[in-house]
Amino acid sequence: METSVIEKSNGKIEVLPDLEALSLRAASIFVSASRDSIVTKKRFAVAISGGSTPRRLYMLLGSEAYRHRVDWPRVHLFWADERCVPKEDEESNFRTAFDALLSKVALPDKNIHRIKGEEAPDKAAGDYEEEIRRFFGESERPRFDLIMLGMGEDGHTASLFPGSKSLEETVRLAIPVYLEEPKKNRITLTLPVLNDADQILFLVTGPSKAAVLSEILGDGEKKKGFPAGLIRLAHGNITWLIDHEAAGKLGGLRSH
Numbered sequence: 314m315e316t317s318v319i320e321k322s323n324g325k326i327e328v329l330p331d332l333e334a335l336s337l338r339a340a341s342i343f344v345s346a347s348r349d350s351i352v353t354k355k356r357f358a359v360a361i362s363g364g365s366t367p368r369r370l371y372m373l374l375g376s377e378a379y380r381h382r383v384d385w386p387r388v389h390l391f392w393a394d395e396r397c398v399p400k401e402d403e404e405s406n407f408r409t410a411f412d413a414l415l416s417k418v419a420l421p422d423k424n425i426h427r428i429k430g431e432e433a434p435d436k437a438a439g440d441y442e443e444e445i446r447r448f449f450g451e452s453e454r455p456r457f458d459l460i461m462l463g464m465g466e467d468g469h470t471a472s473l474f475p476g477s478k479s480l481e482e483t484v485r486l487a488i489p490v491y492l493e494e495p496k497k498n499r500i501t502l503t504l505p506v507l508n509d510a511d512q513i514l515f516l517v518t519g520p521s522k523a524a525v526l527s528e529i530l531g532d533g534e535k536k537k538g539f540p541a542g543l544i545r546l547a548h549g550n551i552t553w554l555i556d557h558e559a560a561g562k563l564g565g566l567r568s569h
């Protein structure tokens with residue numbers, strides 16, 4: 314199965330055969346983005362996501378094949394969102410990254426800017442915002458070099474869900490979000506922070522996401538109903554890495 318690339322006004326869509334090919338491609342994008350940022354800024358500020366899709370990527374970056382390709386002491390790791398659970402919890406996005414990657418690379422503890430999911434949601438969000446402002450400078454608008462995002466079947470990204478008031482936040486950098494179903498709290502970066510990034514990399518796989526993806530990547534207005542469709546970078550570029558199954562309903566888009 315071949316790989317195809319579709320250029321769009323605000324970025325690029327790469328359709329890859331499967332999760333393995335997608336994860337290898339994401340690993341090479343991570344490596345080159347880290348090198349570019351470290352050459353120009355002496356650091357690489359990256360925010361990662363949770364969920365199942367990026368796990369293979371994290372394993373690759375922590376593997377013998379990749380771990381020496383990244384200058385980890387110059388990497389500053391943040392999260393796009395976190396579940397309000399202790400860091401040892403199975404559901405913790407920190408734990409997902411720790412088990413697959415952080416426990417395998419020479420990333421200094423002081424460079425790991427974790428969302429403290431074990432704290433009360435408001436405090437966790439406030440502390441995380443302070444941490445981001447401290448790192449980027451109080452007066453600066455935080456501009457991540459790279460933010461890696463996933464997308465849910467409902468079109469959510471990070472922990473920004475369809476119809477949620479969190480989508481209207483314009484001042485705070487990180488906010489608590491309460492999910493009615495399954496009655497859980499999360500902390501998420503807000504849209505202005507995501508849209509200020511230099512680069513966004515979406516990783517999306519599986520047939521269950523094809524319908525929403527065709528709306529978001531299509532040219533219709535419906536995309537605005539999906540948080541992932543509200544990612545519009547002010548000055549950066551977006552790359553969508555999607556597998557064949559998730560691309561199943563892109564139809565005409567793929568024939569260009």
Ligand code: 6PG
Binds near residue numbers: 362365366406464471
């Ligand atoms: C999280 C994520 C979330 C995730 C999507 C897709 O904490 O769960 O940040 O936004 O990216 O839900 O999840 P999957 O990769 O498991 O489909």
